[in-house]
Every structure is written in C-alpha cells, then in structure tokens.
Amino acid sequence: xxxxxxxxxxxxxxxxxxxxxYCNSSSVFSSLxxxxxxxxxxxxxxxxxxxxxxxxKLKRLTFQFGDARKDSSLHITAAxxxxxxxxxxxxxGSDSNYKLTFGKGTLLTVNP
Amino acid sequence: EAGVxxxxxxxxxxxxxxxxxxxxxxxxHATLYWYQQILGQGPKxxxxxxxxxxxxxxxxxxxxxxxxxxxxxxxxxxxxPAKLEDSxxxxxxxxxxxxxxxxxxxxxxxxxxxxxxx
Numbered sequence: 001x002x003x004x005x006x007x008x009x010x011x012x013x014x015x016x017x018x019x020x021x022y023c024n025s026s027s028v029f030s031s032l033x034x035x036x037x038x039x040x041x042x043x044x045x046x047x048x049x050x051x052x053x054x055x056x057k058l059k060r061l062t063f064q065f066g067d068a069r070k071d072s073s074l075h076i077t078a079a080x081x082x083x084x085x086x087x088x089x090x091x092x093g094s095d096s097n098y099k100l101t102f103g104k105g106t107l108l109t110v111n112p
Numbered sequence: 113e114a115g116v117x118x119x120x121x122x123x124x125x126x127x128x129x130x131x132x133x134x135x136x137x138x139x140x141h142a143t144l145y146w147y148q149q150i151l152g153q154g155p156k157x158x159x160x161x162x163x164x165x166x167x168x169x170x171x172x173x174x175x176x177x178x179x180x181x182x183x184x185x186x187x188x189x190x191x192x193p194a195k196l197e198d199s200x201x202x203x204x205x206x207x208x209x210x211x212x213x214x215x216x217x218x219x220x221x222x223x224x225x226x227x228x229x230x
Binding site for chain 2: 004006040041042043044045048088090099100101102103104105
C-alpha cells in the first residue's frame, strides 16, 4: 500500500506570510497531484507534476516534485485569505490505471 | 460544461438503515470513481469503473457497500446496513480515460454527498 504523509496537518498564518507544506512517501509515484478543497466542495486540481525535480508555478504557488519522485512540496508566497482550504497531495501508481492515493491533507487558514 | 453531479447533498440516517447516492459524471467521461472521505482524512478510493465494468473495488466493504454503473453513464452507491463509522462525505469523480496523468488526463470531483449515521 502506498502511503502519503502530509505535514503540517494544520497551519494558521497571517495574510502576507509565506508557507511551505510537504508531502512525503517511501514509494515512488509516476506522477503527483496537488488539490485544494474548500468546505462543502470536492477537491479541485491545482497541478500535476510528472518528472523528478520538476518545478511548476501557478501565480503565488510553487510546486516541486522530488528527484526520486517520492516527495513533493507546495510553497505559497504572500498568502491571502482566499488561499484558505484543505491542501491534498495525491500520487498515481506506476501502472497505467489512473488511481490516486491521497494524503490526509494540510488545513490552511490565512487570517486577514 | 456541466460538472460531476451528485445527490443527495446531505443525508442523515439511523444505523442499520440503508442509503443510496447517485452520480452523473461529466458527459463523455468513461471512467467513474467513488471515494469516501472521513472527516480529517483524505479521500479513499472505494470503486473505479471503466464504462460499465469494475476496474478496482479492492477497498470497497462488499458486505455492506455496493455500486453499479449499468449503462456506463450514471452510477449508484448503496450502503446497507449502515454503521456509525460510515459517516463521511462520498465523492464521485470522473475522467475521460483510465490512463495516468502523463497522458494529460484529469480527474474531476463532484461536491460530495454528506452522510451522517446516528
């Protein structure tokens, strides 16, 4: 069973601060995805990383996939209250079947 | 383009009762998933369909959970009899194929059906 550990579990910061959340596993994933889930909604895909060492930027969000494709990080610069939500990482296995294993998530609260 | 539709949004039942959730995926999406998300945890895959066939149901508690996608479009997830630990959000999701993301495929989630078992 492939497990994804996310840290921290909870994070409460002030508007304008920077933060990094982590997603770690002992397993290799063919790809890794980050989702944001707001209360009462389903997860929404933010980014997919596929290549070891890959870095992707989405406005103030920077995503990195580890060289060994076992871990990933999400860095948010100058956080805003609209960034509040549950951030989930999910890994896809090495077989061709698209099945995701999710971490427990990091619940981020950005206070104005 | 319409998203993944789920109903009902909320359901409260007593333990040992039964409940059914319905999902209509994005039009044309061949792959349909049911996930269970317990409060404070990430979603866990219960069952994956490719058209009307089951691809993976290894984590589905088959003694009480069942799911079907008879015509390869919409799907129903049933729980009978429900237990207290079944209280969770049941998320339906769909994707155009069952191929992994390097293919450019994306999974889209519905808003979920919230179940409380008392």
